Amino acid sequence: MTQTRTPRLERGRSALGPALALVHTGRAPTRAVLTAELGVTRATAGAVAAELEALGLIQVDARPAAPAGSQGRPSHRLAIAPDGPVVLAAQIHADGFRAALVGLGGRMVATAPGCMTVPADPAHIIDAVVEAGAGLLRETGRRCLGAGLAVPSAVAEPDGTALNPLHLSWPAGAPVRALFVEALAKSGVHGPDGSPVSGVAGNDVNLAALAEHRHGAGRGAQHLLCVATGHRGVGGALVLDGRLHTGSSGLALEVGHLTVNPAGLPCHCGSRGCLDVETDPLAFLTAAGREPGPEVSLLQQSRDLLRSEYADPTVRAAADLIVDRLGLGLAGLVNILNPDRVVLGGLHRELLDADPERLRAVVADRSLWGRSGSVPILAASLDHNSLVGAAEAAWQPVLDDPLATLG
Template sequence: MNGKATTTRTKLERGRSALGPALELVHTGRAPTRAVLTSELGVTRATAGAVAAELEALGLIRVDSSPGSAAGSQGRPSHRLAVSEAGPVALAAQVHADGFRAALVGLGGRIVATAPGCVAVMADPAQVLGEVVAAGAQLLRDTGLRCVGAGLAVPSAVAEPEGTALNPLHIAWPAGSPVREIFADCVRETGVTGPAFTGNDVNLAALAEHRHGAGRGAQHLLCVATGHRGVGGALVLDGRLHSGSSGLALEVGHLTVNAEGRPCHCGGRGCLDVETDPLAFLTAARREPGPEESLLKQAGDLLRTEYEDVAVRHAAEELIDRLGLGLAGLVNILNPDRIILGGLHRDLLDADPERLRAVVADRSLWGRSGSVPILPCTLAHNSLVGAAELAWQPVLDDPLAALA
């Protein structure tokens, strides 16, 4: 083989190996132009152009036909890059204590379509997952979009490698339910194409926020959030979820923050899970939960609309102090460079950010010398978006192989 042919093949192989990293850069918004893509990949302009053209041919991104530049920018104009709005999607599903929902999610974390949520979760996981997958499959038929795979978010630690829901405390599923196997069977039986994945809902919310929301750019991102019931946590290190040796890391809901507090499902007492979740707030505010709306919505609405009520304000301060105590302990152990809060915790931060930050700073070793930014999660339905990220990952790893 002559030298020219060898050089051509080498360039082609280099370009193909850059497809995944290039797609991830566009997917996460870190390469808005071909010039930035060239710089981030460390390749020539010609290679970056070829990579972008290949991703466009696969229907994954869109390249502006004529170069342009932002107002006030310097240098040569560059072709703008964006995810394709007509491209394939992932089927995302979420189950929580107050119901379940299905959605289609495109690249860039963009929710394309959602099915009406159900407000009852039956005790049989196969029945629930069959219904939510069927709703997602109907969305795919209605839109006619190609599916790359499916992801499921559940309110439980998911043990690896089996994919079992180890402790679905707030839904009536048996401990150890093989949710990944059941979900994959439902996906296959419904005719949805692509692999199926399952993960803990707060883990997936953190992954989505790291790629598309308030956690973007953090190296050591701690996420703590209330679900519709209970509290969960997640840690993203250098872009990867830290799930421990068997998928069970960061069960932060079972940190003790009130030694004389309520009994917890885990056997302990005064855990974050029962001291700072929506039901704890409604109880502390002396409000009887209603059956017509989710506990998370009831608690959030009460905090936003009746904060001047003495009982509501006192309840908020009580939960903020306990949350701050838990966060301080996590800061001491994990030393994150950013904390993001979701669910009711996000609303508590919005209600009195200075109080929460002061508690964390006062009770943490590192908080006294350099405060850790505490920010609200910014994505709507971040667990759904995170579930889709699981299904998108094989495409981000190797677009040509995944879409063959």
Template sequence: MSGDAAPGAVGEGSTRTRLDRGRGALGPALELVHTGRAPTRAVLTAELGVTRATAGAVAAELEALGLIRVDARPGAPAGSQGRPSHRLELAEDGPVALAAQVHADGFRAALVGLGGRLVATAPGCETVDADPAKVLRSVVEAGAELLRETGRRCVGAGVAVPSAVAEPEGTALNPLHLAWPAGAPVREIFAECVREAGITGPAFAANDVNLAALAEHRHGAGRGSRDLLCVATGHRGVGGALVLDGRLHTGSSGLALEVGHLTVNPEGRPCHCGSRGCLDVEADPLAFLTAAGRDPGPEVSLLQQANELIRDHYADPGVRTAVEALVDRLGQGLAGLVNILNPDRIILGGLHRTLLDADPERLRAVVADRSLWGQSGGVPILACTLDHNSLVGAAELAWQPVLDDPIAALAHA
């Protein structure tokens, strides 16, 4: 830790000892502020299990790094007694991560600060080329332009893709709803594009629903959950993710929770995986539009068409029947997952969030009726709350080295 951050935080004679003692607490402290769990120095002291002086030194060092702001004179709430604790806030002008998302109907770039806050977004593109290098280069160029416009320091970059991503290679094994070749080295291509654009920091790639779950767990509807199941359908297909003990669970090679290929209708539509009646083709936007007797139009994305149909025309008997059919299929799939995983919370994103809003009691009843754990008291089923959770999750990949070791990570940014 740098010595120039300490004066004013603790007494001069003990500054170095306290800073050295707090060096290992920098990352955990930053994560507590990043996730909103330490709004004051008093809470930070308690959560870290350190002395007040050490917590003060840690907070001062994080402020010197440009990551947080310490308000030493916050206003006291009406009727309170004693001096209020120093408030800890994320620096509004601090570093950012470059986040990118690619999906079947386009791609987008954004800059995301600590706390999951979107600082700037580039206009989205609505066509995805069959060459992943061309797409990733375009999205990185859009991000680089945002960095030039804002003048922000960048800690790294992350991209969310609609495919299982094998670890540690970072290859997209099955980009089923893109024209990309199976096994495309997405992380390698993305990292090269980032370097060519002159952007500093490491580059990462991961599955879009995994990243949505990570973002929701840290900043959204999953906050406070220990074992969190996320299921979502975006523009095409269905994905799932699992957070166990506060950590994203991706399995031995990054391929865990391919929930889209659970069979929920044995006589249903053929699936890309070779099976039939999978969630991927029975509970996504195209499946809903088909069930509602609507021909998909080319003017807006399938997800937008499906969401608008439910929100604006739910009274239509055909639309309501289609909602009930998809709710039943989704509920059957969720019940099977509950029996296997026993999560303490389920969150739903994309069209599934809209289905939950339309008929929450039906979905919860299907899950409870078909699952052992559901019958024992039920599992909370909530809607995702972050509008751009995959983008925020992509940024979390880039922020993780900073959360692990702020000084080392920022030295290379």
């Protein structure tokens, strides 16, 4: 039997996606590291890097300056192309929307926030956020390779429908992905070949977890649990072995509906005392005796209160109450999921920063592994991580096969 060998060119092409992912996540800053990570020869790694540079995705510095006192010629340095293509990222929340252009590496190129009352028809606000993103593309002249949308709802697959937008007036089952794709076509958001770009949609906390795992506080974790409260409600997500765990139909990790106060507030889901209503910004403002105002979002009002009046005994007591309830929920999740890291976002990040030891003590006291395993609980490190996560979802086809997308 004649043994066939895979030609070097074919091997190099199959390595383009993995190589781009390594540079994208900062795990291959030099060609030497890329060679080792891919397990290929220096020649193949050099060819792969050159091809990605020719596609306009990365830049290769063949003459990097050597660190003082080092010996030998330093390896070629690899970086994201500063003027490379972008994707359009969009986020809708209870107080409006934000659009952004995001490059490889999770780098935000331009943003356009918009505040509006979210209408009952999701098409109106999806059209508005896409048009804002299209305006950014016109202003910057950047190539667009895809688009991603983050929404405050579980998104059922394979249909791309918002199953339970509890804090919006949208109907259950709103076809958000189809509406997003239609809006992209209407706004003239086209790819390099002139056809409308593809659009993907996902739950905002799922996408935030993906962003934190690749570029933020979750980088390097094998099993990452992310819990966050944004403008309203609480969400959770789990990254297992580098992949987002969404369950059989996209609905996993609805942690907002864990009961942490059986005699507590009625929840939109029909239960009582859920994390969703016991630990979000409205719960904090209410516990602190503050009447929410319409000027800025509930999340921003909560942040401002924590930062400026934390010494007030009433505010401190409210923060402690929210932390204790959050800790109960986290302890249960740690017992069930056994993550090696927990990342908190939104108001929960602010509460952790205000008193890190209290939350960690509650989790340690009530979880099997919180005390003995010392699960790190960290604050999310990315601003607008749901937007960055929406961009990650849009970048995924390029990361999977750069040549098919751009070649």
